[in-house]
Amino acid sequence: MKLFKCQSCGNIVYFDNVSCEVCGHRLAYRPAQTEMTAIEPLGDNWWKPLNAPEQRRLLCANAEHGVCNWFxxxxTTDAYCLACRHNQTIPDLSVPANLPAWQALEMAKHRLFYSLIRLNLPLTTIIDDPVRGLSFEFLADAPQxxxxxxxxxxxxxxxTIALAEANDAERERRRVAMGEPYRTLLGHFRHEIGHYYWDVLVRDGGKLDACRAMFGDDSEDYGAALQRYYKDGTPTDWQDNFVSQYAxxxxxxxxxxxxxxxxxxVDTLEMVVASGMSVKPKVDNTGEFAARVTFDPYRADSIEQIVDAWLPYVFAxxxxxxxxxxxxxxxxxxSPGVIRKLGFIHGLVHDRARAGREPSTSLADALIGGLLPWTRKAG
Structure with missing residues (x-):
């Protein structure tokens, strides 16, 4: 994720801001330019972006609910932005608690779409393609x-995203009950969209055999596999080949x-770049823990380049x-096995045939090989 600034006063603003906290200007995101701009009203939902004052632009219709700040x-004169046009079902807004929950869901979903657009991935609605189109439904549990x-x-x-996941206490309860080290709304969106792109890029993209060689035979009965997972748990050496137990x-x-x-x-590394951060621990005599990202993580040449930059920062x-x-x-x-799988994803999203390369012999090997055990999850 980038950092943005207000064109009116120069204040740093966040991707989720609808107004500048310093000068009060309304803000809008321009996804085609990956820019946030201060805007001024022209009437009838037409706005003038201060970074392109000759233009007249429309805000997404969902801006009126406080869940979107995109043009x-x-x-076009479309009613909805590139992210909101995929919504099929939104919560019942006559229930007061549903609006803040929907706002939290949309904040995470818009961050997801930021990444999908940056990666230039296909985004088709169910109107354009009723069979393979992407849609979202945000549903509340039955009241009884x-x-x-x-x-x-x-x-x-x-x-489908359960509205209950927007409740921090409930999500934490589920995280603990499931024994998960990480559970966030953004994580849900990034995981579920992975299933969608398996359909689009792997099954329908001619990459099924290559994917099976990397991840295993997906024709295995899914329901039976989940039952076995919840009954028997994971093998003791799961970290050698899987990024999480659920994987x-x-x-x-x-x-x-x-x-x-x-x-x-990738998205966290982009924020590292945007923030101008570098890592150079004084106690590091080898230089292996030093890093400064000088490339666009969304356009990285290889997974090795990404991982070698990522590990020093995540350690810090x-x-x-x-x-x-x-x-x-x-x-x-x-682990090396996980990095190979990440390499497959990298090759898939960039349409490159480099997924089979071995991880480089570098800091990555030292960290994942257990030579630096504090990088592993404690306990």
Whole structure:
């Protein structure tokens, strides 16, 4: 994610801001330019962007609910932006608690779409393609006690997110109950979109054999695999080949989990670049913990370039979190097997045939090989 500034006063603003906290100007995001701009009203939902004052632009219709700050696509009078046009079902806004929950979901979804657009991935609506189009439904649990619970998941292009996940306390309860080291709304979106792109890029993109060679045979009965996972758990050596325990349940889940982690890493590294951060510990005599990202992570040449930059930063950030008594920012181990899978995702999203390369012999090997055990999840 980039950092942005207000064109009116120069104040740094965040991707989620709808107005500048210093000068009060309304803000809007221009996805085609990956820019945030201060805007001024022209009437009837037409706005003048201060970074392109000759233009007249429309805000997404969902701006009126406080869930979107994006312009509609350039040169159109569409009602919805590139992210909101995929919504099939939104929460019942006559229920007061549903609006803030929807706002939290949309904040995460728009961050997802930032990455998808940066990666130039195909985004087709169900109007354009009823069979393979992407849609979202945000559903609340039944109000009656003991009623059915909404399950977050993906089915043939439709991504369902349980509204209950927007409640921090409930999401944390589920994280603990499931024994997960990480559970966020953004993580849900990145995981579920991985299932969608398995359909689009792997199954329908002619990469099924290559994907099976990397992640395993997806024709294995999915329901039976999940039952076995929840009954028997994971093998003791799961970290050698899987980025998370859940990834070991079935090849589809392995792909989706690896996909999500690829975006986790790439997007976080972009913020590192935007913030001008560098890592150079004084106690590091080898220089292996020093890093300064000088490339665009969304346009990286290889997964080795990404991982070699990522590991010094995540080592530093995990230690900063521990200094605050918080959980590790990134409580995962990147083994050589996992890096190869990340390489497959990198090759897939950039349409490159480099997924089979071995990880480089570098800091990555030292960290993931256990020579530096504090990089592993404690306990």
């Amino acid at each position: 509609v696509p350039d040169e 006690i003991g009623g059915p619970k909404v399950m977050t998941g993906h089915d043939s292009g439709k991504i 070991s349940a079935h090849p589809w889940e392995d792909f989706a989990e690896t996909w999500a982690h690829y975006i986790h890493i 950030m995990n230690n900063v979190n521990r200094s605050m008594g918080a959980r590790d920012l990134y409580p995962f181990v990147l």
